[in-house]
Amino acid sequence: MRALVHRNASKPAWLIFGLVLLATAFWGWPLIDSPRFENHFFGLFWYSMIALAAAFWAFPAEQRVYDGVLERRICLFGLIPVRTRQIPLSAFTRVMLDQEPNVIGPDSIWVCLADDGDARFVFAHYRATTAGVRKGVEQVHRLAELTGLPFAQSDPEA
Structure with a gap:
């Protein structure tokens, strides 16, 4: 798996x-x-x-993708699952790398799964630094490869 x-x-x-x-x-x-x-x-x-x-x-989130399922777990201290939510990957049509606009400059990079409408599921979040953009791009490519969903190309700024 x-x-x-x-x-x-x-x-x-x-x-x-x-x-x-x-x-x-x-x-x-x-x-x-x-x-x-x-x-x-x-x-x-x-x-x-x-x-x-x-x-x-005390209750950070954890996202995982495996066997056609997207799972978000809320864990006590990141260790003990308290709440689990599973969504089939068939509910999504693409993987996106979104960048939050800011008045001063780019602020955040969001790795998302999206459907044809406005619904998005945030898988990961990074600061819009050079290292953060690099991590976000790597993560979105791995997510697209694992899910089989197409990657909606965008060009985030560092």
């Missing part, structure tokens, strides 16, 4: 964000430890925002 997997939890930015969350939790501790009631209120707000960010961080 040939498969192509893209894990968001394997990116260094995911781990760095987790460390930043931990650092902000330590940094906000004086708000809770303070004898002043006003600081407790701000501490409660501070930690509720950290808890919300941690909830989003």
Whole structure:
């Protein structure tokens, strides 16, 4: 079985964000430890925002393509699958490499599976740097080869 997997939890930015969350939790501790009631209120707000960010961080997505199926799994800490959604590849007609326009310049590269309408499924996302564009182009070619879907050619800028 040939498969192509893209894990968001394997990116260094995911781990760095987790460390930043931990650092902000330590940094906000004086708000809770303070004898002043006003600081407790701000501490409660501070930690509720950290808890919300941690909830989003703790459940990264993972996309995989194998045996004619596109599968997206939401995993606890990138390890334990919590929710799995499978879509047959027959629902898509092409593989695309899309670039998000930005006022200053190109911002993001999106590797997508698309149908004849406006529906798209984002398989991978990269920053629009030279290395990111190269990774996106490599990923879209591997995805097109594995799925058998045609690649809708575009020319992303670095």
